[in-house]
Amino acid sequence: MARAITVVEKGGPKAIELLQAVYGHTGTAYRVGITGPPGSGKSTLTNQLIAHFRGQDKSVAVMGIDPTSPFTRGALLGDRVRMTAAEQDGGVFIRSMASRGSLGGLSYATHDAANILDAAGFDYILIETVGVGQSELDIASAADTVMVVLVPESGDSIQAMKAGLMEIADFFVLNKCDRPDSDSAYAAIQSMLNLRPQVKGEWLPGGVKAIATEGQGTGDIAGQISDHRNHLVATDAWQERKEQRLQCHVKEIVEKTICSELWHNSGTEQLTSSIRQVLEGELSPYDLARSIVEEYREP
Amino acid sequence: MARAITVVEKGGPKAIELLQAVYGHTGTAYRVGITGPPGSGKSTLTNQLIAHFRGQDKSVAVMGIDPTSPFTRGALLGDRVRMTAAEQDGGVFIRSMASRGSLGGLSYATHDAANILDAAGFDYILIETVGVGQSELDIASAADTVMVVLVPESGDSIQAMKAGLMEIADFFVLNKCDRPDSDSAYAAIQSMLNLRPQVKGEWLPGGVKAIATEGQGTGDIAGQISDHRNHLVATDAWQERKEQRLQCHVKEIVEKTICSELWHNSGTEQLTSSIRQVLEGELSPYDLARSIVEEYREP
Numbered sequence: 001m002a003r004a005i006t007v008v009e010k011g012g013p014k015a016i017e018l019l020q021a022v023y024g025h026t027g028t029a030y031r032v033g034i035t036g037p038p039g040s041g042k043s044t045l046t047n048q049l050i051a052h053f054r055g056q057d058k059s060v061a062v063m064g065i066d067p068t069s070p071f072t073r074g075a076l077l078g079d080r081v082r083m084t085a086a087e088q089d090g091g092v093f094i095r096s097m098a099s100r101g102s103l104g105g106l107s108y109a110t111h112d113a114a115n116i117l118d119a120a121g122f123d124y125i126l127i128e129t130v131g132v133g134q135s136e137l138d139i140a141s142a143a144d145t146v147m148v149v150l151v152p153e154s155g156d157s158i159q160a161m162k163a164g165l166m167e168i169a170d171f172f173v174l175n176k177c178d179r180p181d182s183d184s185a186y187a188a189i190q191s192m193l194n195l196r197p198q199v200k201g202e203w204l205p206g207g208v209k210a211i212a213t214e215g216q217g218t219g220d221i222a223g224q225i226s227d228h229r230n231h232l233v234a235t236d237a238w239q240e241r242k243e244q245r246l247q248c249h250v251k252e253i254v255e256k257t258i259c260s261e262l263w264h265n266s267g268t269e270q271l272t273s274s275i276r277q278v279l280e281g282e283l284s285p286y287d288l289a290r291s292i293v294e295e296y297r298e299p
Numbered sequence: 300m301a302r303a304i305t306v307v308e309k310g311g312p313k314a315i316e317l318l319q320a321v322y323g324h325t326g327t328a329y330r331v332g333i334t335g336p337p338g339s340g341k342s343t344l345t346n347q348l349i350a351h352f353r354g355q356d357k358s359v360a361v362m363g364i365d366p367t368s369p370f371t372r373g374a375l376l377g378d379r380v381r382m383t384a385a386e387q388d389g390g391v392f393i394r395s396m397a398s399r400g401s402l403g404g405l406s407y408a409t410h411d412a413a414n415i416l417d418a419a420g421f422d423y424i425l426i427e428t429v430g431v432g433q434s435e436l437d438i439a440s441a442a443d444t445v446m447v448v449l450v451p452e453s454g455d456s457i458q459a460m461k462a463g464l465m466e467i468a469d470f471f472v473l474n475k476c477d478r479p480d481s482d483s484a485y486a487a488i489q490s491m492l493n494l495r496p497q498v499k500g501e502w503l504p505g506g507v508k509a510i511a512t513e514g515q516g517t518g519d520i521a522g523q524i525s526d527h528r529n530h531l532v533a534t535d536a537w538q539e540r541k542e543q544r545l546q547c548h549v550k551e552i553v554e555k556t557i558c559s560e561l562w563h564n565s566g567t568e569q570l571t572s573s574i575r576q577v578l579e580g581e582l583s584p585y586d587l588a589r590s591i592v593e594e595y596r597e598p
Contacts (some may be wrong), residue, residue: 016585023583049453084340239578246584253588254566258557258595267553275546284322285545286315289552294555297596 001120005095008112019112025119027242030059032225033143034128035168040149041175042128044212045221049126050092052222057091058123064096065110065139093117110142113248140168141248144241145228145277147221152185155210169205171224173217177209203231224252258296266299267292300419303421304394307411310555324418326541328360331524332442333427334467339448340474341427342553343511344520348425349391351521356390357422363395364389364428364438366410392416409441410548432468439467440547443540446471446520468504472516476508502530557595565598566591 004022008015032049034042046062053060097109110127117125129139140146148169172193174186189207198204208224210217234240270292277283303321307314331348333341352359396408403527416424417591431459439445447468471492473485488506497503507523509516533538569591576582 020583020585023585024580243574243578246577247570250570250574250577250584250588250591251562252593253584254561255558257553257588257592258561259554261592262553263550263558271546271549275542275549278545278549279542281323284319285549285552286319286322289549289556292549292553293556293560 001091001116002095004116007112009097009109009114012154014203015112019115022116022119024114027118029114029118029122029125030145030229031114031125031143032129033139033146034126034149035130035139035146036149037130037151041212042130042149045149045175045210046126046128046171047220048212048218049221050213052218053124054089054091059091059121060124060126061093061117061120061122062095062126062128063110063113063117064094065127095123111195111245111252114142141245144232144238145170145225147171147173147224149175150185150189151176152179152182170203170228171205173210173221174207175210176211177217178211182209201235203228205238262292262296266295270295300392300415301394301417303414304408307415309410310397314411318414321415321418326417328413328417328421328424329414329444329528330424330426330442332363332438332445333425333448334438334445335428335448336450339450340447340511341429344448344472344474344509344517345425345427345489347511347514347517348520351517352423353388353390357547358420359392359423359425360392360416360419360421361394361425361427362409362412362416363393364426386482392421410544410551413441438546443531443537444469444524446470446472446523448474449484449488450475451478451481469502469527471506472520473506474509476515477510478573481508500534500535502527561591561595565594569594572595
């Protein structure tokens with residue numbers, strides 16, 4: 001499995017062959033996105049969830065998507081899932097992936113890797129990512145249920161709610177609830193959630209209090225995941241999410257295919273041979289771009 | 300100018316028309332990239348540099364590229380350039396841009412906006428960005444001189460040097476040198492710089508100590524920028540950088556054009572009409588992607 005994901009991360013014809021073969025076996029795993037600011041305790045919560053699901057004899061795969069940066073490498077997902085015990089357990093698989101160089105914030109290979117894990121028969125796929133860049137929007141397209149982890153201090157919670165996280169969160173976890181201002185932070189989250197127009201039959205995101213380091217709240221979190229899943233299944237919304245996810249994935253494949261075809265062939269030749277003309281002002285960058293596009297479309 | 304940049308940020312035919320018109324007037328501004336971890340004092344240094352260049356009667360435009368995130372919005376570039384005095388000065392222009400939704404870490408519109416500022420006659424364009432995601436690599440392609448700002452604490456400096464920043468930095472600034480461990484941090488930077496193979500005629504990145512809040516080091520920084528610029532001009536490397544930058548820009552235009560043509564037309568139709576077949580396992584995502592690419596190329 002680890003080798004298959006490596007193949008997929010590298011891309012190319014081998015990856016596509018593998019993914020084609022695997023695709024028909026996907027569709028059973030449940031994908032949970034876990035996002036939140038650095039230091040909010042996502043990895044600790046992930047560990048708790050692994051233990052919880054293992055206790056129910058469910059298999060769990062974890063993908064840690066790290067928006068790599070030379071400055072923050074290892075820091076953002078610094079307390080990354082590390083589980084000597086869990087890693088020796090055949091029902092758990094853990095993999096980190098870097099998002100550098102991908103088109104979006106999430107690794108391009110995230111969907112592909114998740115498909116491999118899905119086909120391998122895992123019951124749950126936990127996709128953990130730090131909310132930096134646009135990764136927190138991508139996670140909404142990659143997961144069935146998205147949990148957003150917040151912490152009491154620094155007004156992050158309120159700011160995050162305002163900044164559109166309401167849109168992607170299927171529920172919120174307020175972690176580190178042993179901190180002094182957790183009650184007011186939780187109340188603030190609740191009051192913002194209550195502001196949402198309630199549409200009959202639609203899922204209403206809720207909030208869960210947790211102290212991940214002590215395992216408090218894990219049961220409630222798993223309960224929220226399960227409630228949301230039941231809701232999705234009952235309302236056919238799961239099918240809709242899968243369809244959206246698939247559309248997004250096909251779009252990625254198309255764009256990646258075109259870019260690789262383009263720049264491995266005539267595009268680069270045209271670019272290097274005509275760039276002088278642009279530098280000398282005989283041709284604008286837009287004219288050159290136009291002619292590269294046309295050459296690609298009608299060679 | 301602000302309106303022109305807004306047009307460019309929105310994109311579309313109007314933007315291209317404007318940029319075509321402007322392009323012939325570009326090529327005189329000197330572009331300085333300023334990157335470093337959050338809290339390293341980039342904005343304070345930027346303010347100091349503005350004052351320095353204004354003292355030489357040079358005009359300065361500042362572009363703050365903010366890798367937006369609901370969690371960090373306003374925090375990463377929180378102490379963003381704010382200059383009541385400077386803003387009333389006609390020789391200074393300041394603009395922040397969000398990088399969300401762009402293909403790379405830097406805003407897609409960065410190159411375009413820089414071209415507008417260049418054509419408007421600014422002597423210096425300072426491009427400030429936080430090193431998160433891949434923005435610090437993009438800045439290397441957008442700037443003539445890249446300065447990387449580090450701070451003594453937390454071993455960031457060493458980690459950053461190891462993590463490939465050596466490749467993009469034309470010089471380093473160790474800011475906050477009033478802190479206790481600044482001497483050892485500076486020595487560490489120097490010794491890593493000394494490990495670089497010295498090729499005759501090639502620029503050798505150096506280090507500058509600074510205490511930006513007190514204005515210490517600004518003259519040295521400006522000196523490094525000027526030395527590097529002279530080196531680029533003398534060795535024709537400036538021309539080479541411009542060429543690389545232009546290539547990168549044309550590539551962006553090509554990819555953006557193709558994606559917009561593709562998804563505004565037949566691509567989306569094909570995607571939505573065939574996605575059911577993929578969901579039902581009759582077609583793989585890769586086959587669908589392939590047929591969308593082919594339809595685009597040979598409609």
